[in-house]
Amino acid sequence: MANITIDKACCKGCNICLSVCPKNIFVKSRQRNNYGTAMPAVENPDQCITCRMCERLCPDGAIDVEK
């Protein structure tokens, strides 16, 4: 099972991760990041296939996937 963390200080809430994840692990949430916008939440991380597309496509490097 992969351990996915989203850095609250880095995330700007652009929601790119929501659309690039093939397993739709990221979902919208009401939690705010330090930038002031809504940040995504992680749901069902056990479905992660560790393709690391979210890591590469997060423009602010907020996502870290650890196997």
Next chain:
Amino acid sequence: MNKLYEKYIKKESLPTLFCPGCGNGIIQIAAMEAMEKLNCKDDVACVSGIGCSSWIPCYYKLDVIHTMHGRAIAFAEGLKLSRPDKKIMVFTGDGDCMAIGGNHLLHAAQRNIDLTVVMVNNYIYGMTGGQKSPTTPVGAKTKTSPYGCIDEPMNACKLVMSLGASYVARWTTAHPIQLAKAIAEGLDHKGFSFIEVLSQCPVQAGKNVWGEKEPAKIMEKYKESTYLYKIGSDDPTGAVAEKNAEGKIPIGLFKHEQNAKEYLERVEEKLAQSGIAR
């Protein structure tokens, strides 16, 4: 936080000044991945001009010169001549590289000097508020073309190929793995490497060019409006065209000439012929 940030990014200067969803961050990570792949962090120096894209290297733990508008390639040539042992990476935007710095691009490509130029093409002048740039598509309504742009956009890859650049590729921010590979190949290549990256500007180009402000949807558009060009494929509209018959933009590796003579090699050869000792 991304694992590469620990090694490559000055964390005290975070968060970056890019808008939410800007493609520059993706290119930043791709370039870090390329340096990690070649394990050449200590050999790389970066030069950038003015524009949003020119802020990319300013967050790196590397030697960086942030220079005048359009003169990034001119400064990089000087740096290369004085420090031939360094790999020089130039980050520049479409306005910076082709409008005000167009002349420097032409001559650097013609000399085939060993630089890696990453041109971030977001189709607009993003930093100054959305003016028309040399790559703005026909019909786009911007601040300086309120009735729709009438100029044909410039094709940077075709331009530098015709002048003799020896590594030319075009990718988009929706292809991060291929982009990182292209930057690594460009850094490794001896000669002028030109990598055009089609990037999304959700704030300015989103409003004026795409009519779509969601960065993920602009990236989706890039995936739909491009096709993979392969060297040697007999598609006559390939790399040389801005668009093919279906209106799709070619992406991929356009030219990789390994035997082309590099500028510094030619200088050394000429000096040796003239009997001048170094």
